[in-house]
Amino acid sequence: MNATVIDEQVRQAEIVALKKVIATLEHSQQNELVEEFVGLFRSDAIWTTGHGKRLTGRDEIAAFTQQVLPGAMKDATATYEVVDVLFIRPDVAAVKVHAQYLTLDGQPIGNPGTPLYVMAKEEGNWRLVACQNTEILDA
Numbered sequence: 001m002n003a004t005v006i007d008e009q010v011r012q013a014e015i016v017a018l019k020k021v022i023a024t025l026e027h028s029q030q031n032e033l034v035e036e037f038v039g040l041f042r043s044d045a046i047w048t049t050g051h052g053k054r055l056t057g058r059d060e061i062a063a064f065t066q067q068v069l070p071g072a073m074k075d076a077t078a079t080y081e082v083v084d085v086l087f088i089r090p091d092v093a094a095v096k097v098h099a100q101y102l103t104l105d106g107q108p109i110g111n112p113g114t115p116l117y118v119m120a121k122e123e124g125n126w127r128l129v130a131c132q133n134t135e136i137l138d139a
Helices: 008-030 034-038 058-068
Strands: 040-049 054-056 076-089 092-104 107-112 116-122 123-133
Touching: 008 034, 008 076, 008 092, 008 116, 008 123, 034 058, 040 058, 054 058
Parallel strands: 040 123
Antiparallel strands: 040 054, 076 092, 092 107, 092 116, 116 123
8 A cells, every 4th residue: 555645735735724724622621612612623533531531523522622721721731743644635635733731820730641643634724534632651
């Protein structure tokens, strides 16, 4: 099986677009913007939270997010950094991210996370489709 090959200039432009999705995810988390966060998901998306809760579909993701996000950033913030992108097809990408919760003065809280977001480009926009948040535990 051959790996997907796309023009390097197109690849770099798509990586910029994927990073914008992750930046929006970070922004929505930091500012407790439930609608903005939920809007990043495709309607039939699946998401497994960092604690193993499986959520199916945007409605279920929204209900969960409405319960946990408001108030979550009162004493903290979160950062998300894209560390790797694998194009499965030109319109489907696996995006590996480094996540970290921080105190408001920038000190790490708990263990970092290593989410994997599978995204699909539909109607010109990248959407979160299958997501797995995972906490990095000390070995």
